Amino acid sequence: MSDFFDNWVVQVRKGVIELCILRTLAVRERYGYELVKELSQVPGMGLTEGTLYPLMSRLRLAGLVTTRLEESASGPARKYYSLTPEGLHTLKTMNVFLETLQRSTQQVGDRS
């Protein structure tokens, strides 16, 4: 039925998810599970652990975040992620690009 729409939603989320994670980390450091719980409730973005953890790995390999282990009094140890200066710079570049793309996208279809 709306098979096409479902696939499209998955595609649109790509990239937006990364942006939201970087934005969230720009406020303060978070641990993975915390990010899942928070961002899975954002309307339109159904973040799951299977998406998040590989993503965080990539961000770390790319040097955009650093990690820090901290033991928790109530549960397993938490891995905290925080933005590096390079991560902050990339975030700003992404914001600029997305604004441009959104402006362009909104204008598509306005020409006869």
Place this chain on the structure above:
Amino acid sequence: MSDFFDNWVVQVRKGVIELCILRTLAVRERYGYELVKELSQVPGMGLTEGTLYPLMSRLRLAGLVTTRLEESASGPARKYYSLTPEGLHTLKTMNVFLETLQRSTQQVGDRS
């Protein structure tokens, strides 16, 4: 260098491209090459033929567009694409979803 950013750009474009094509077709029918020439000039979206033609195939299979061949006085025959009622309906659904997602995305990072 900005390898991560380049990959991210590719991901963000996914989905947006489909939306823009449907929006363009909502105005009037177009042929493939025309779409490439037009949308490749939209800032932020580097549409190429290798992206477009498989995409149009998927849209046709999904029943969102129909095709029509028309001979051209100056060159090979053109394949015109036009939106079906189902395509128009899907476009509207996509617009609604994207607005929701954009609103959500903008608010991420505003909480302490």
Place this chain on the structure above:
DNA sequence: CAAGCTACCTTGCGTCACAAGGTATTCATG
């Protein structure tokens, strides 16, 4: 007739979201 534009399409590669499944820790309940 050769070059170049128009116009279509395919192949191969790499990236990534997501579902599903796995492990370990802590705490509450019977």
Place this chain on the structure above:
DNA sequence: CATGAATACCTTGTGACGCAAGGTAGCTTG
């Protein structure tokens, strides 16, 4: 003290898709 639930981490397999590169064919111009 066993059992379940919640917290918290991670991996594997699958499928979708953008994109570079390359291919075919028609028409026009020098």
